[in-house]
Amino acid sequence: MSRSIRVDAVLVQAAIAGALSFAHLHDLADAAGQTGWKAWAYPVSVDLxxxxxxxxxxxxxxxxxxxxWFVIALVASLGANIATAGLLDLDAVPAWLCIVVAGWPALAFLGGTLLVHSTPAPAAPAQAVDAPAAPEVDVHRTDEPTAAPAPAPVPELDPTPAPPPAAAPAVPAALLDHARKIAETHRASTGAPMPADVLSARLGLPAPMTSAIAAQLQLT
Structure with a gap:
């Protein structure tokens, strides 16, 4: 209910303000020499x-x-309201005001034509940012991806380095001659070379020395 009362009050206020402004424009146009229907057309032109x-x-x-054009029409409406408020003698209207009133139809026609037929400037299109293209995915592919080959096993290294081979001991010449005689005697009696272990037992020497003597005998 309160909403309908408020809307009705606004409409009534608008009707009163429009009627007063319409009457003021009519009176000013009539005082400026635009009589008859022409005086009634001026308020319509200004409001339109x-x-x-x-x-x-x-x-x-x-x-x-x-x-x-909004300011021009507003000045024309307000000017007529102020001029008819007693500040202007409507029985002796100045010549410049008569010229303005007489030229108003052409001015209003120009403004209305420009407002109706002019088109607004198009807004500048936003610059599109090139997005990186997404990689194409073959949805029809059914084969499984090939697994990467397993790396070859790395052999484990022995953290303890192997000891360097011991140098062969030096064999004295007299010992080597004695061992050669024993070996020759064994070959003469058996017809076969003398084994190293047998030579080691006969000489009673440690294994490195016996091996060095056996190597010498085989070389000579």
């Missing part, structure tokens, strides 16, 4: 230009031409 400019501003807020 004001409405057209306002509708244009609702569509394009930054339209300078719409703001220009």
């Amino acid at each position: 230009l004001l409405v057209a400019a306002w509708r244009r501003l609702r569509t394009v807020r930054r339209d300078r031409s719409a703001w220009f």
